[in-house]
Amino acid sequence: MLSAKFRLRQDKDFTRVFRGGRRASAGLVLITFSPNRLREPRYAVVVGTKVSKRAVVRNRLKRRIREQLRLLIKDKVVRGGFDAIVSVRPGADKLRAAILEAQVEAALIRARLL
Numbered sequence: 398m399l400s401a402k403f404r405l406r407q408d409k410d411f412t413r414v415f416r417g418g419r420r421a422s423a424g425l426v427l428i429t430f431s432p433n434r435l436r437e438p439r440y441a442v443v444v445g446t447k448v449s450k451r452a453v454v455r456n457r458l459k460r461r462i463r464e465q466l467r468l469l470i471k472d473k474v475v476r477g478g479f480d481a482i483v484s485v486r487p488g489a490d491k492l493r494a495a496i497l498e499a500q501v502e503a504a505l506i507r508a509r510l511l
Contacts, residue, residue, distance in 0.1 A: 398463070398467065399440065399463045399464075399466060399467045399470075400467075402437060402439075403437060403438065403439055403440060403466075403467075403470055404439060404440065404441065405439040405440060405441035405480050405481075405482065406441070410433075410439070410480055411441065411482065413431060413480070414429055414430065414431045414480050414481070414482050415429060415482065417431055418430050418431035418480075418482075419431070419508070421504050421505075421507040421508035422504055422507070423500045423501075423503035423504040423506075423507055424496075424500035424503070424504075425485055425486040425487075425488055425489040425492065425497075425500060426483065426484070426485055426486075426489070426497070426500040426501050426503075426504045427483075427484045427485070427486065427504065428481050428482070428483050428484075428504045428505065428507075428508050428510070429481065429482045429484070430479050430480065430481040430482070430508050430510060431479065431480050431481075432478055432479055432480075433478060433479060433480045434478075435477070435478065436477050436478065437470075437477045437478075438470065438475050438476065438477050438478070438479050438480070438481065438510070439479075439480045439481070440463075440466050440480075440481050440482070440483060441481075441482045441483070442458075442459045442462045442463055442466075442482075442483045442484075443482055443483070443484045443485075444456075444458045444459050444484070444485050444489075445484070447486075447487045448485055448486070448487050448488075448489055448490055449490045454490045455490075458485060458489060458490060458497070461494055461497060461498075462483055462485075462497070462501055465498050465501055465502075466483070466501075469502075469505075469511070474511060475505065475510055475511055476509070476510050476511070479510055481508070481510060483501065483504075485497075
């Protein structure tokens, strides 16, 4: 599980990132990011009902992405000082875990957060 200091949770932070952030995508993964004044990165994962109407499927996708982010943070691979929201597009629920992880990593590289 992604620890609390690496999670983006407040509504004002979401609004700031969505309104003033930059975007990078790879495949079915979109990352919206904005600088913060902290040393560590903070992430949120958003999976809308367009991806799947079943909460079980949406939550499984969120868990997979959060775990990948946790491992990248643990290995100190990601850059600090950014808030990022990871969103997935419809069809992501059909992807294998390895492909989804590769697309998340590719989007982070495009955003220069990795």
